[in-house]
Amino acid sequence: MPGATQPEAHLVVEDLSKRYGRKPVLERVSFSLAPGEVYALAGPNGSGKTTLIRLVTGLAFPTGGRVLMLGENVHEGGYGVRRHLGAVVEAPAAFYPYLTGRANLERLAWLSGLAGAAERIRDVLFQLELVAVADQPVASYSLGQRQRLGLAAAILAKPKVLVLDEPTSGLDPDGIQKVHEILKEQAASGVSVLLSTHHLREVSAYTDRVGILGGGRLIDEVVMEGAAERHRLRVSEPERALAVLQTLPFVEAAKRKGETLVVQGPVDEVVKALVDDGHRVYEVTADYFDLYEYYRERIKHV
Amino acid sequence: MFRFIAWEIVKMLHLRSVRVGLVAAFVLPIIWTLAPGLKQAYGLVLVSGWQVPSLALLAGMEFLYPFLVAMAAAEVLGAEVSMGTLKPLLLRPLSRTRFIAAKLIAALAYPFLVLGVSLLAALLAGLPHGLGGFFGGTGLGEGGFAGVGYLSVEAAFAEILRAYFFAALTLLPIAALSLMFAVWFNSTTAAALGAIATVLLMRLLIAFPSLKPLLLTTYLDLYLRPGDWVMGLSLLFIYTLGFGLLAVLLFERKDV
Numbered sequence: 001m002p003g004a005t006q007p008e009a010h011l012v013v014e015d016l017s018k019r020y021g022r023k024p025v026l027e028r029v030s031f032s033l034a035p036g037e038v039y040a041l042a043g044p045n046g047s048g049k050t051t052l053i054r055l056v057t058g059l060a061f062p063t064g065g066r067v068l069m070l071g072e073n074v075h076e077g078g079y080g081v082r083r084h085l086g087a088v089v090e091a092p093a094a095f096y097p098y099l100t101g102r103a104n105l106e107r108l109a110w111l112s113g114l115a116g117a118a119e120r121i122r123d124v125l126f127q128l129e130l131v132a133v134a135d136q137p138v139a140s141y142s143l144g145q146r147q148r149l150g151l152a153a154a155i156l157a158k159p160k161v162l163v164l165d166e167p168t169s170g171l172d173p174d175g176i177q178k179v180h181e182i183l184k185e186q187a188a189s190g191v192s193v194l195l196s197t198h199h200l201r202e203v204s205a206y207t208d209r210v211g212i213l214g215g216g217r218l219i220d221e222v223v224m225e226g227a228a229e230r231h232r233l234r235v236s237e238p239e240r241a242l243a244v245l246q247t248l249p250f251v252e253a254a255k256r257k258g259e260t261l262v263v264q265g266p267v268d269e270v271v272k273a274l275v276d277d278g279h280r281v282y283e284v285t286a287d288y289f290d291l292y293e294y295y296r297e298r299i300k301h302v
Numbered sequence: 303m304f305r306f307i308a309w310e311i312v313k314m315l316h317l318r319s320v321r322v323g324l325v326a327a328f329v330l331p332i333i334w335t336l337a338p339g340l341k342q343a344y345g346l347v348l349v350s351g352w353q354v355p356s357l358a359l360l361a362g363m364e365f366l367y368p369f370l371v372a373m374a375a376a377e378v379l380g381a382e383v384s385m386g387t388l389k390p391l392l393l394r395p396l397s398r399t400r401f402i403a404a405k406l407i408a409a410l411a412y413p414f415l416v417l418g419v420s421l422l423a424a425l426l427a428g429l430p431h432g433l434g435g436f437f438g439g440t441g442l443g444e445g446g447f448a449g450v451g452y453l454s455v456e457a458a459f460a461e462i463l464r465a466y467f468f469a470a471l472t473l474l475p476i477a478a479l480s481l482m483f484a485v486w487f488n489s490t491t492a493a494a495l496g497a498i499a500t501v502l503l504m505r506l507l508i509a510f511p512s513l514k515p516l517l518l519t520t521y522l523d524l525y526l527r528p529g530d531w532v533m534g535l536s537l538l539f540i541y542t543l544g545f546g547l548l549a550v551l552l553f554e555r556k557d558v
Contacts, residue, residue: 059389060557083395094386098316107309111394153390 010035010070010084010161010192011056017064018051025051026216028065031209033161033192038183040203041196042295043213049196050089052213053165056194057087069161083112086159086191091169093150097139101130101149104138105156112157124152127182143170151179155186162186164195168202176202204291212298220298222291230287233261233270236280244277245270262287303400310378310408319377319490320412323370327416330366331358331424335431346447349438351428352458356441358424359417359469363522370416371473372497373490375409375480380490392558402485402553406546409481413473417466440465442525465525468535472525475518475538476501478545485552 009032018026026048054060058074067074072081095104109117128148168176212220245254253264382388439449442465483493504519521534
């Protein structure tokens with residue numbers, strides 16, 4: 001449901017447009033993020049993801065529309081609004097190479113006006129497993145260490161909105177896992193997370209919504225919560241079983257796919273209802289929503 | 303703000319062009335005192351160490367110092383763009399005006415730094431020729447190198463210090479111009495070239511006599527012309543302020 005605005009939203013993007021000269025890069029994009037919500041932006045290269053992230057973070061200025069962060073206009077409300085923001089907008093994250101990781105974070109903490117900076121820096125370095133290299137110049141860091149330091153910098157000032165462009169780019173599997181864990185933790189603590197990614201299967205486990213961008217437009221928005229509650233059922237007399245399921249109030253959606261039924265709703269009650277109606281249920285499997293397949297299908301027509 | 307400016311100056315000192323510039327400013331006076339063609343070029347035989355600083359200034363202000371200043375001022379911002387550190391800074395609750403103003407002040411400090419290093423090297427290079435009072439001139443005061451009689455140590459030092467100070471002031475608009483181009487182009491090279499091209503173009507515009515008093519290039523040798531200081535400094539101040547304000551205004555709504 002593109003364009004839905006929630007009153008308590010941490011981040012509201014309204015009709016956001018950007019043109020470079022006469023060339024539109026982003027056209028009337030709208031979405032919002034509630035506290036604790038994870039929103040993934042997907043789209044092919046050139047679809048406008050990075051431009052959207054630059055606009056949302058206030059690095060670039062829109063030609064139309066607006067961005068509200070906790071009710072304050074990111075572009076017109078002064079620089080103070082960015083006290084709510086943590087972001088990594090480039091991969092790998094950039095730091096002063098001649099300074100140590102800790103010294104880089106100290107300067108960023110100072111710019112953010114962070115109280116108790118030393119302790120917080122220790123915490124984030126520990127969280128991102130960077131303690132061992134914290135006092136080495138960033139020039140000696142690996143790509144993965146820089147990426148993790150970027151995430152450490154982003155969460156340093158305890159933001160309410162976290163915006164990340166390709167946060168797992170250049171990371172090894174352990175690093176990727178670590179990033180996902182931290183993003184889940186952040187979301188669980190009420191931080192709204194907006195991230196762009198090409199790795200849809202990785203993020204589909206914890207993302208709440210996925211916005212699919214194509215040609216500068218938000219062409220679809222997938223709500224992941226409902227998708228996770230779907231099941232495939234192999235039953236006797238599938239056509240009659242489908243008719244039964246469609247009459248049940250707790251079944252949100254049901255459709256036939258070949259010899260199986262795909263049902264959205266509480267699976268225990270669905271099975272019980274079918275058995276009570278005289279059907280035999282041969283097999284029940286979770287119908288994992290393949291976000292990647294869905295995404296490929298959607299952008300095929302852009 | 304003071305801490306912010308201090309940080310910008312420290313960052314500036316890490317820039318390659320700044321380090322190369324400081325080395326060049328240090329080496330130039332030393333090489334100049336050893337140059338075999340001084341007499342042919344300047345009609346000068348060194349009679350005192352106090353004449354070395356003016357030699358360095360005359361040679362450097364021709365092109366080297368304006369170029370070094372343009373490069374350094376452009377890299378003050380350009381390096382943040384090329385290293386990718388500009389975006390992370392602007393993602394913090396930091397005023398863009400404050401940010402670029404601190405960079406402008408750092409860039410404006412550089413001419414004093416580069417000329418300070420040059421003066422120090424010139425005095426060191428002048429030591430073998432003696433830094434006592436002498437009959438003649440520093441080349442920066444009345445009578446040029448020939449002077450108007452005996453010049454005491456204090457008078458010679460004051461003349462040189464004043465000339466270096468005013469030479470640094472004349473370089474300020476170039477620093478501000480270069481930073482403005484850096485904001486505009488997001489590139490060190492393009493900005494430095496833009497600033498140098500503008501200076502060269504202004505030098506060509508002396509063919510229009512009515513424009514000449516308004517060109518900043520007219521006052522690049524102000525340290526030699528004490529009579530024009532009021533007009534010259536006023537104009538250079540206006541140029542510096544104008545370019546600085548343009549840099550701030552451009553940066554305020556600049557897509558990064």
